[in-house]
Amino acid sequence: MKFTFSPLGLLLLVSAPSFALTLEQGDQHWQIDPDTLAIILKQDSQTFTINQGSLQIDGQTQQATQVTQSAEQATWTLKPSGVQVSAQLQQGLNIHFRWPSAVGIERQAPKALRWFDLSEASTQTLLLPFDEGMRVPTDNPTWTRYLIDNHSGANTTQDLKMPFWSAQQSEHFISYQLLNATNNQLHFSEQQNKLDLQAEHWFTPLNQSEPFSMRITVGDEMLAGAKAYRDWREAAGLRVSLAEKRKANPQIEKMMGASHVYLFGRDLIAVQDVRDWWGLRDWFWRSEFTPSPELQKELASLKKGQDWLNQYQKKLLVGEINQALNQKFSAAPSSIQAQYQAAQQRKAWLTEHAGAYLKPSDQWGQGLAQPMISTLQQAGLSKLWLGLDNWMPAFYQPQVVDSAKQAGYLIGVYDSYNTAIEKGINDSWLTAQLPDRMRENCAIEKADGTLQLGFRGNGFYLNPACELGYVKQRVQDILHFGRFNSLFLDVDGTAMAREDYRSLSNETAMLAAFNTRMQDIANTPNLILGSEDGNALTTQGLVFAHGMETVGFGWTDQAMKSDKQSPYYLGNWYPDEKPDFFFKSAQVKEPYRSLLFAPEYKVPLYQTVFHDELISNHHWHSDSLKFSNVKAVRDLRAMLFNTPAMVHLSRDETHKNSARIEQLKHYQQGFLPLHEQLWDKALVDFRWLDKQGQVQQTRYSDGSILSANFSAQPFKLTGGEVLAPHTLMAKLSNGETLTWAPMP
Template sequence: MSFIAKSFPLTLLMAVLAAPSATARELSIALISGADLVTVMPTSLKINWKTAEQKHLAINSPNLTINEKPQTITHLTQPSPHQAEWTLLPSKIHVKASLKGNLTLSFRLDNKEVIERNHPMTLAWFDLPQKITQALYLPFSEGMRIPINNATWAKYLEKNHSGANTTQDLKMPFWTVKNGNRYVTVQLLNATNNRLDFSSNQKQVDMFASHQFTQLNRAESFDVQISLDKQLLDGAKRYRQYRIKHNQAEPLTKKIIQTPAVEKMIGASQVYLFGSDGISPEDVVNWWKLKDWYFTHSTLTIPAEADKELKALTQGKDWFSHYHKQLLVDSINASLHTKYPAPQPTLASNGIAAQFNAVQLRKKWLAQHAQPYLISSGKWGQALSEDMITALKQSGINKLWLGLDNWMPAFYQPEVVDKAKQAGYLVATYDSYNTAIPLGLNDGWLTAQLPNAIRKQCAIELADGSKKKGFRGNGYYLNPQCHLDYVQQRVKDIVKYGRFNSLFLDVDGTAMAREDYQAKSKESQMLTAFNHRMDWIAKNTGVVLGSEDGNSLTTTGTAFAHGLETIGFGWTDKDMKSNKASPYYLGRWYPDHKPDFFFKSAKVKKPYKTLLFAPQYRVPLYQTVFHDEVINSHHWHSDSLKFSNVQTERDLISMLYNTPAMVHLSRDEAKSANSPRIKALQHYQEGYEPIHQQLWDKQLVDFKWLDNKGNIHQTRFSDGSTITANFSDKLFKYRQASLAPHTIIADLSNGKKVSWVSK
């Protein structure tokens, strides 16, 4: 039964609503806008869409429940042909449906309805119409193309993404479904308190979405916009326009006006430098004399391992191995930490100045007492050293973002930071205010060394009354609204003493929204707090700010992000995590100056190898929205050289989407301009820099396959420039031109043609 309410006599309408529940569930509402006709079954939310060119298209399968219970309806009205309203019972959720070009659904809880703190009301509202769906396009990373009838995808999604939220896990709050020759995009206008679930029903992908009304967010409506489009990227473009309309977008052109140093990001590859202490093996000129001085003359407190492994070594009799050298250097650094410790931070003092002063005392003392056995103290360093900057300059790489995993290397060598900036580089430190841990748990985790008062007062309190455990179960996760003044002062001090012109603020950009019952803070308020914190840093420190992921809900103030081009995966996979004999083993988290996890090459196992890296399953959804706003790269766990058996795919995707490479460096990997990792950086720069200099402020507007198998991809940008990639091992001919295997060709609107091959 389909009807437009205003054409019904009131007595007949009342009769329909008073009918038995089976009859009520068959009731459907017709919404009309131009040539579009949408029918909605209010009790089940089955939705069909008819256009002038197409018969009814299934938009949503009938599966609506509240707390897993089916509903009936009351107070159904239709004041106009394109709008209807009704109330679900017994939940008392008021629903409004409106068709004006797009279909908008709004769900609002009755103001008088009481929700207990630990018993939210769950609205299950979306069920993917499997039978007519060919593919699902999800922004779980840059963008995934998921064929519905692929059993491997179905199993993977069920295992790895069921229970996903739509703030942190879904990188942008929409998804697109391919039905026949049309594309249906569902955008969550309220992206908080949502959950996605997947099942591998009949070896096909099935997806469900639900929303929770909680004690904290009960006054917020849940709104959804559904659009019918003709092209794959139309949904992403629609979301881009939504961000612009609601003043959420901030292009790089505007960010450069506020922070001129953002210009240094254009065409810059990205590098993380590892090692955080004072001296490295490259700083030693006489190993035996340094060892003898350490044990017989230094008066330093010597760690037990060094005393056991090094003390008895005798020149002429024993071999001073690489292990012994590293142990001696590490032990001297540790002894200096003991001799000149830095006090723990308090609310009154964040300890940054004290850390800087302690480092100067360590460096000065060692130069006074051990200089004959070491090179000049101005050239010392692990992550950051003068010879590393010299090697990078000599290689001809004139644009780089250099990131430190903490700020101590810059405290040891602030003059080297200045030299890097003089070379045109951005120098940043990793920082975070997301987890606070107690004293003694992991004193090397500098960012989490926050005062006890902050750890206790700012800990997120869950609905069940417990505190939210921090990263890897350590300490507590913190509410970003809490003690903002402390964060602001510590950031200013880190930038001041480290002389940084960039900052990587971990987690804030991930849209990791949670409810905090201690502060009575909704998820939406937490997102606002993350954005406010990043915006303050960008406007008040002069640094070029970046963050993890760069999720669409938390990008305020950020010029770059790390995470979406290669996301973290396989966290619980034993072969990757703990099986050292496996070719898929990612590596140990040590030694500190060059952790295996970041530098050891590994292979990617199936199904990750296919599902996450095969070009047939990649789509530039994020770049369609953010290419001219946020420069995104890989998660720092997986630099461009990490995975040997998918390096070609990752290289070509990065060039095709015009995103920068990321290469990790340590002191020993950057001894000269001919070091293999610096040569790799040179090669990436040859392709990326000239293309990005033309396209950094352009929109990615089109994406297509030029073959039937998905081995030849092409992106097009708003200035008419195109980038074409050949992922296959065969020559491809198009437009009277040839594209070699594993190669991209960029035909730029400025007349330049750039050809680049993955090595």
């Protein structure tokens, strides 16, 4: 490896196997042991332990040879591995490792480069972007146990949402950015009663020509690492602001200040669409369909004038009618056009045969129905993103989609191209009904020769570079028949990078393929594209993402998953039109309540990087109303970080004073004026106003200041204003002052 130095640079050739290097720039003096990669920084009369010396390659310690050095650069070769290393001071300390081209790697025997070992003794806090941003005291045993159990072995593309972390030593923050974030793992452990962190990179047959590079910087604030990463993305040409995106697509204006709403239910009619229950019951008994034993048990003996149908019986009857129609006019797994035609056939047939017992067919629908859109308008909700988890409701009632757009709303549907399953396995899982050629030819092949199983072990995961022509056509068909002006593309935004030995594509290529696919779809005129998470490495074309502000947790916790008597039980995944999992209120148990929701453990790392580039929200498993005992904290933090609320709705919410509609109205009162002012501004400062982190403040690039009091006590701000408990106060640069507090 060669460097060209300035005439003033002193070039040394050192033959000894170990040599303490010192690189100097300004007041920074970086001392590096090239054998072990132990690094010490001396700056401003302070000494920081940047990295403990524990370098190993393929499980072996190394010795440095062929060491060259100037004032700001050094190179050496490690033996016995032959890995070439360079270090350079340029906006921090940049270190690059290159695998020797003459040394091959077997596909089932990748080579591990263990390069990082946290100085746990001198580190007080870790800042980790496993979500919006975690602040982790390294002497907290609960945090240590949680990270060991839940994040040890994490990768740095999908698990770590942005490829950096920061370690606080005294008043300084040392940040470690992975310039190429693929094929890495983080390992947490406990050492000397403190949290420890190690990192390693894996060289494989598919990535061995790519150097592994990282950058180490030092700052004096919690946001220093996020700001450095934002600057790096800007310099690399990766950042596309919302303002730039709006110039290309003015429809983005509709996202400014919009709350996000998922409308549940995918079948033709709802209980609310029936006007003559006795007539409908008698018709179903006379029809070509056969009532199930359960329905016969519940309804056969009831007599008009003597009995009445309870809510369960009504839902049972409507459910069987919908199921019978779905079977009579099968929609899957045919083409999108065939699914649209099946939807229209069901609607026409039911209108002809049972219309006398139902309300007008243009009013039918479960979540997506004209009464729902009318209710949202009557409630004064001016800006909304509406989402469906299935396109069939729009195929039943495309005119309702038009009505939503005329109301000024964005309306989109969930779609995905990452798992393909065989026909007949689960035909209601429409997105996974992909052509056989995709399932057979696009499945990812692992290093051991087996195929990568798909979501929850079903089918196979697919390479996103495969069959782009089919993907583009299906997307266009969905948008055409569903008349959507938005699309939610599942998984693509999560940076779920894998190696594919079938196509010989590495993780870097897979990330590029996700970005290419999203950008191609986003280029559709007037379409607003969103995806899952919005991880830093897969954001091209995205305007919004769901998942960053509340990530999934406790997947294996029995109290949350199985114990129906527990206050922490999340709920069943049924009924389809209003699943308890999404609508049932639950409490968050410890330690999740403290670690994942307490204000003192949250830092707006993601918003520092992406606030004016991409609108982030909760994962759809956990809308703003899901968790009763942390609702106020989540709501205040969303306002402080200027991110929208998410509220799930079902057809039984179709009156403007329903509890969930009232919550949406209240969110709009706070978020709409804030986001319309701040959507194109950077989050530039975050600080605690008290010592416990219960009163926090964010500042944006226009000078707007938002202060939130998470505590139960009033707090006096420096300007003399008293900030009430559980309240946010915003002083906007346009002169407006806004005060907002969460509803119970």
